[in-house]
Amino acid sequence: IAGITQAPTSQILAAGRRMTLRCTQDMRHNAMYWYRQDLGLGLRLIHYSNTAGTTGKGEVPDGYSVSRANTDDFPLTLASAVPSQTSVYFCASSPYEGSNQPQHFGDGTRLSIL
Amino acid sequence: GQNIDQPTEMTATEGAIVQINCTYQTSGFNGLFWYQQHAGEAPTFLSYNVLDGLEEKGRFSSFLSRSKGYSYLLLKELQMKDSASYLCAVMDSNYQLIWGAGTKLIIKP
Numbered sequence: 641i642a643g644i645t646q647a648p649t650s651q652i653l654a655a656g657r658r659m660t661l662r663c664t665q666d667m668r669h670n671a672m673y674w675y676r677q678d679l680g681l682g683l684r685l686i687h688y689s690n691t692a693g694t695t696g697k698g699e700v701p702d703g704y705s706v707s708r709a710n711t712d713d714f715p716l717t718l719a720s721a722v723p724s725q726t727s728v729y730f731c732a733s734s735p736y737e738g739s740n741q742p743q744h745f746g747d748g749t750r751l752s753i754l
Numbered sequence: 755g756q757n758i759d760q761p762t763e764m765t766a767t768e769g770a771i772v773q774i775n776c777t778y779q780t781s782g783f784n785g786l787f788w789y790q791q792h793a794g795e796a797p798t799f800l801s802y803n804v805l806d807g808l809e810e811k812g813r814f815s816s817f818l819s820r821s822k823g824y825s826y827l828l829l830k831e832l833q834m835k836d837s838a839s840y841l842c843a844v845m846d847s848n849y850q851l852i853w854g855a856g857t858k859l860i861i862k863p
Contacts, residue, residue, distance in 0.1 A: 675853075680855055682758060682841070682843075682852075682853030682854050682855045683797075683843075683853040688850070698850070730796060730797070737849055738784065738845070738849030740785055740802060740804065742787060742789075742799035742802065743799075744799075745796035745797050745798070746796060747795070747796050748796055
C-alpha cells in the first residue's frame with residue numbers, strides 16, 4: 641500500500657543524545673515536510689523540502705536538521721535532544737510545493753526527552 | 755502574525771448536524787484545507803476550498819468566504835466514528851500550511 645512510513649513509532653531518549661527520525665514515501669511526491677504536534681497547538685512546520693537536494697526552514701527549525709538525498713527519504717535529526725523537543729512528530733508529503741493536492745501524513749513518532 | 759482560530763471542543767448527538775467554524779488571518783491565501791484526526795493517529799484529508807462557496811462531499815461539506823476570512827465544516831448524520839479532532843489549515847502566500855489547533859468533536863449517543 642502506497643504511503644509514508646515513519647520510524648520509530650515511539651522513543652524515549654535521554655537529554656543530550658542524538659536522534660534521527662526516519663521518513664520514507666513511495667508516492668514519488670516531490671515535496672516533503674516535518675511537523676511537530678503539541679497539545680493545544682496546531683501542527684508546526686519544522687523543515688521542508690520541495691524537491692530532492694533542497695531543504696528549507698519552517699516555523700520552528702532550531703535544534704533540528706534535515707537532508708533530502710533522494711525523492712523517497714527525508715530524515716529529521718535532533719543533534720542534542722532537549723526536553724522541550726518532547727512531542728509527536730509527523731512527516732508528510734505532497735505532489736509538489738504549493739499543491740492544491742492534500743498533504744499525506746505518516747503515522748507519527750512519539751518522542752519523549754527525559 | 756498569522757492566526758487560525760477554531761473552537762477547542764464541541765459536543766453533538768449521534769444523528770444530528772454540527773458546524774465547526776474556522777477564522778483565519780494569514781499573509782496571503784492559496785486555499786483552505788480541513789483534516790480529520792482520530793486520537794493517536796495521523797491527520798487525514800477531508801476537503802479543500804479555494805473559491806468562495808460550498809463544497810459538498812457526502813456527509814461532509816465545507817464552506818469558504820475569503821472576504822470574511824471564514825470557513826466552516828458541516829457534518830451531517832453524525833456517527834460515533836466521527837468523534838475526532840478537525841483541523842483547519844490555510845496555505846499562505848509562501849505556499850506553506852498554517853494550522854489551527856483543531857476542534858475536538860465529541861459525539862454522544
